[in-house]
Amino acid sequence: MADQAEHAFIKTFINTISTQPATYGDDYQQPPENSLRKVPVLREVAVPEPPARKVEETAPGSSSVTINLLIKSTKPPITYTLSGIHPTDTIAAIKQHLSSTNPTAPTPDAQRLLLKGKALADTKLLKEYPVKDGDTINLMVKPGVDWNPSAPIPTAESPVVSLSSPAPKKAAEMTGSSSLLQGGPPGGHTGKRHQRIPSVVLSPSPSNDDDVDTHTKKDILLTLDTSDLGIGSGSTSVPKETLGTYHLTISSPEFWEKLTQFLRMEFTNESDALTAFEDFLAASKGSLTASDIARIRDHVGVVGMAGT
Incomplete structure (x- = not known):
């Protein structure tokens, strides 16, 4: 028991000492053998002055070299x-x-x-x-710049034709362009020239005016098969498929009115109740038609985006 008490005392003593901050004195001095030697200052020696800085004359009108x-x-x-x-x-x-x-x-x-x-x-x-x-x-x-130093310099007597307003073509040029369309060289020249190739546009449904005048249009008669609809004389009436109870309930405006009242009692905020209503309606749009959604919104009084 004495040994256990002694061990407990030593452990408590060590823990108490380890929590105390250690403070060291600021009186450290470097050993003399590690200190630098003092260099004697010779005050009797005269130190020459630094040379003057040369300033370049760059101001306008100065005698700078060109x-x-x-x-x-x-x-x-x-x-x-x-x-x-x-x-x-x-x-x-x-x-x-x-x-x-x-x-x-x-x-x-x-x-x-x-x-x-x-x-x-x-x-x-x-x-x-x-x-x-x-x-x-x-x-x-630079690339893309057309520079010709041998070209005549434009003066006031010779106006420059801008690219935005091209000069009118001469009659010879018009004749050459028409000959190009026919397959011949423009203006009788045999050299190679870069000319724009005329484009030919075909209409999606070409027609001939002579054929329209000679042939009269005939009406196409369409017949409607109403045997499956049960319409017409002599047809047996097909019973209409009855809707399921889920669709009848989900398409009833009274069901959505009760759901809206329930949501308004559960949510204290009106916007939260309308958000929950939109979530329920969006989840049920796969079983509802556009007319059903319109009747539900008119009955409940909640208008959605674009009236849907």
Whole structure:
């Protein structure tokens, strides 16, 4: 018994001590052999001042260096010379300068400038690329752009015909198009040309006006077989199939009126009662016709979606 009491006391004592927080003093000091040596400061040595920063003059009107560039296009072959280009100009500004100084050049949004096969980004500066004075930059146009530098420049005396309002065709062209429909070359030309192929539309029921006039229409007589319905003279009346008790009960408006009163007593909220009514009616629509549903709703006074 003494040993058990002693073990219980030791166990309780250890549990009590383990719940107490342990607090350590903040007086730790590193051993002297692990500390860094102090470096003596030589105050007698003079330290030179840092060199002055060079500021590039990029403001307009300053004496900044300008370079000349050659803009070369292989298809079609043409070369433009741009002078007075600053290294701090953006690629987009160079495209705009090329389009404004050369009327035959493509628009800035259609240009693509390449240096050694690498496209130049519009937002970058010219000095970010290894371009020097007199270097050549390749010019290409974006896919889908029709650029012809040899075409005459439109002036005020020669109006430009827009695509939205095509010019009227000449009589020779109209004759050529008619000959194309007949199988011959347009305008007597023997060369290959891209022409639109006329389409032929067939009506679903072709008819001939001569046949309509010569042949008179005949009425088609239809006979109705009423032997199964028990209608007509001399026919034996077939007894009508009686409906089941379930259908008679489910199609009765009085049944749904009693069900509505029961649901309103069970549910305190009117919307909940109507929701339960719709659920019951939706479950029974397989055994009801549209007229039965209409009579039930008129009798109960609950109108559903679209009157159903």
